[in-house]
Amino acid sequence: MDEEFNPSTTACLHLVSAFLAMEPTDCLISLARECGQGSITMGVQSFIWKECINRAASNINRPSDSYIKNFLKKVILDVESHCSDVLDGLYEQYAYYLTSLKDDSLMAANNRVCKSISFLFPDGCLEGTRRPTSKLIVPLQCSLNMLKGDTGCSIWPSSLYLSEFVLSHPKLFSDKSCFEVGSGVGLVGMILAYVKAKKVILSDGDFSSLANMKRNLEMNQLITGTDMSDRTIQDPHLVDCIHLPWESASESRLRDFRPDIVLGADVIYDPLCLPHLIRILSIFLNPVESNPCQGKDAPEDNGLAFGSCLGRAVYGEASNTESQCDIAKKGTVAYIATVIRNLDTFHCFLKLTRENHLSVVDITETQKPLEFLSYMQSYNRSSVRLFSISFSGDQNSSMVAIDDCKSGS
Missing domain, CATH: 1.20.58 (Methane Monooxygenase Hydroxylase; Chain G, domain 1)
Known part of the structure; x- marks a missing residue:
């Protein structure tokens, strides 16, 4: 040849x-x-x-x-x-x-196929970290019907973007306890294991998605008890996979996890689910011992009216001087990647964060990840926005206009 x-x-x-x-x-x-x-x-x-x-x-x-x-x-x-x-x-x-x-x-x-996602490391990236090859291949069993009732078993652009973000900032996640909400096929969790997160907990409320996720963890030798001789990523003791319905998860159970970092990819999609998602984030991100907005373990299903605190949400873009380490030092932080397909739904999300003392910062432009998937022509990186979310006690923070926020197709 x-x-x-x-x-x-x-x-x-x-x-x-x-x-x-x-x-x-x-x-x-x-x-x-x-x-x-x-x-x-x-x-x-x-x-x-x-x-x-x-x-x-x-x-x-x-x-x-x-x-x-x-x-x-x-x-x-x-x-x-x-x-x-x-x-x-x-x-x-x-x-x-x-x-x-x-x-x-x-x-x-058989509506399941195996796609192997190859993360190709750019020359000179991740200096000082130990990686055996110039690429990382992650096999994933996923669905052929992305938009026909099997969304939790599909690979979405935001999960690819969040995976690139983790690989671009390995020191941010290394030796940290990480919890992902709505983990889907489990791709982000596998990348967290690769950068040596101290603990990785993946969760999903759909049993079909959960079963498929466990299968993917097994294929990548990330489930305790599998053969370690031919593992593709890391230590199989690092990843836990749990069933977590947002609407019924108890506050006491959530607080037991005590994650350093919370992650989510394309979880801002349904207005009816948003109050439950915000409750989950509030419990993880709020430094106090109990949720100030809800005394019960689970919220009443009162739609968009959920959240009684009169806090101020901050939406804007991160300053060039604010590094990821600076953001992380503020306490538990969430990184949410999403394609904004419906602005009304996203406005609803911001309203609920404001009511629950959560600060939302757009870090898409200031913290762009490296391109590990340049061969993937179907992956539109420009459609994804990345947000840093943390608990905010600043009552004087101003609301930044979001009229020019990008929306996806």
Whole structure:
């Protein structure tokens, strides 16, 4: 194989990473053309055959057969459209899938697939930290139906962004007790384990999502009792996975966790759930021994009227002089990444934080994470906002206008 198709080169690494992540096949074709400087040459086809179809696809945690079939079809059509020769092995493999797979019956029978997310470390990043390779691969079982009742088993942009943020600031999370609300597939928790958080607690209120999350932890050898000889990330004793319905979690149980850092990705989505989310955050972030806004273990379900404190919420952008360490020194802090799809819902979230003495600071522009997923063309980083949330006793803090807040599609 020509030197330009060495798997360690950037273009080739991006192609294999996108294949493992099951990026849209059009993205793979675009990356394959980049490898061939504009066309899918015979050398690129050989690389695809060896590194994607044979090597990567032979792994137990591999893309689905239907996905590989569709990718092969796109490659063959692209090469033939340019009147070029197609590698015999690609023809043969595609013919095999045509005869063994009828339409997408396999995908219809099993709506779970394995996507392997490759975090590619930029040159010179994480100096002073110990990392064995230039990339971290996290296999995840997830859903094919992101918007059809299986959202908790899907990989969302905010979880990718929050994972990049954790990897960009490992010292902020190292040796800290971290608690994630609405953990979904568990990706953020696995990255927290990788940067050596002292304790990682993942939670979700949906039993289907919880079962899928536990499966993912097992695949990454992060559940106590699994074989450590072939672990992919870190110590399997670090991560706990718990069922935590926001509306019924008792205050006493929540206070027992005593996290240093709370995290959440795309948890600001439903106005009916927001009062319960704010109660959870208030209990974790408020330094006093009991929740000043609610004497009972669980709040009454009074919708958006929840929260009787007359505090002041602060919404704005972090100053350039305020580092993440400065923010963390204020006490327990929450980092929430979200795509703002509905401004009314986000305004509701801010209203509830204001009523519960929570300070909300937009740190998206001042604390941009490094890009570890540059090959992932379907991932729109610009749609995600990152907020730092902490308890605020400042009654004189002013409210900053949010009319220009970005919204996602």
